[in-house]
Amino acid sequence: MALLNKLRALVEEPPPAFVFEISAAGIAYSIRETRKQQPGGIQFLPFHQDVLAVSPMADNVLLPDVLQKHILELAPMNGARKRREAALILPDYCTRVTVLDFDTFPAKRIEQLPLIRFRMKKTVPFDLDEAALSYQVVEKRGSKKVDVLVAAAAVEIVAKYEAPLRAAGLQTGFITTSMLAAMDLLPKDGLHLAAKLSGSTLTVTVCEGRNPKLVRCVQLPELNMREVMTVLYPTVAYAEDELPERPKVIYLAGFGEVTQTMRLECEGELGLMVEPMRSLWGNAGESNAGLLGFLQAQEAA
Numbered sequence: 001m002a003l004l005n006k007l008r009a010l011v012e013e014p015p016p017a018f019v020f021e022i023s024a025a026g027i028a029y030s031i032r033e034t035r036k037q038q039p040g041g042i043q044f045l046p047f048h049q050d051v052l053a054v055s056p057m058a059d060n061v062l063l064p065d066v067l068q069k070h071i072l073e074l075a076p077m078n079g080a081r082k083r084r085e086a087a088l089i090l091p092d093y094c095t096r097v098t099v100l101d102f103d104t105f106p107a108k109r110i111e112q113l114p115l116i117r118f119r120m121k122k123t124v125p126f127d128l129d130e131a132a133l134s135y136q137v138v139e140k141r142g143s144k145k146v147d148v149l150v151a152a153a154a155v156e157i158v159a160k161y162e163a164p165l166r167a168a169g170l171q172t173g174f175i176t177t178s179m180l181a182a183m184d185l186l187p188k189d190g191l192h193l194a195a196k197l198s199g200s201t202l203t204v205t206v207c208e209g210r211n212p213k214l215v216r217c218v219q220l221p222e223l224n225m226r227e228v229m230t231v232l233y234p235t236v237a238y239a240e241d242e243l244p245e246r247p248k249v250i251y252l253a254g255f256g257e258v259t260q261t262m263r264l265e266c267e268g269e270l271g272l273m274v275e276p277m278r279s280l281w282g283n284a285g286e287s288n289a290g291l292l293g294f295l296q297a298q299e300a301a
Helices: 064-074 109-120 155-167 178-185 225-242 256-270 289-300
Strands: 018-023 026-031 043-046 084-090 096-102 131-141 145-154 170-177 191-198 201-208 211-219 249-253 273-276
Touching: 018 064, 018 155, 018 178, 018 289, 026 064, 026 289, 043 064, 064 155, 084 155, 084 178, 084 289, 096 109, 096 211, 109 131, 109 145, 131 155, 131 211, 145 155, 145 211, 155 170, 170 178, 170 289, 178 191, 178 201, 178 211, 178 249, 178 289, 191 225, 201 225, 211 225, 225 256, 249 256, 256 273
Parallel strands: 018 084, 084 170, 191 249, 249 273
Antiparallel strands: 018 026, 026 043, 096 145, 131 145, 191 201, 201 211
């Protein structure tokens, strides 16, 4: 299984006809009928039942028949023999994404993977030996030191998300997470933070340009500003201690009605300017940030 292929350049293959971002709230999607078409309008199909319970440890898809029905509504079987490609963007919390730093990193993949698994083993809540894992060197720091972006997920969890697409005759050649895809909405240069709220899941990154230096994804015990700031304070402290300069801006998605309160907290308590995650199609929200980032990367490719 090619998990989290955000780590592969989009220019290697033609863009997929179908792009789906699945969250607990519903499915954000864009469809193009032909390869030469521009992406279709960004739309959203809400779930009217508890179809998903997002988790890194247990089955996420509570109602597989309902999810299957929705996918078939968006991508009905047409009898065509030609393979139909799809991109699948998963909720952040069903995976584990981290940045590992290595003083030395072997050149051969056969030596790299055991080293990564050893470093990750105590930090993931599932059996890493049975997990799908992808990684990419995101920065070389000096002659030998490197930062490696790693994404891991339980194979069965990803398979349950992928199953309704396969049943609809779609080939999921590209799978990633919402925040990884949304990083293409950030500036290419500079040091900054990004925070995305989706339901009660808060994902925060510290990025140099679009390269993550730190990724945190937590389930908030209560959905209030105090819990959000409890995550942001140590994140900013990490950036101050570990990076050459202090981030000046935080980019937000999914905060809705509390965006103004978030702005006041970040500016007053953390000294950060607040900006929305913007795309060519408008500001990113809690259920479509990954979709918008994916489509924007295609436009730039």
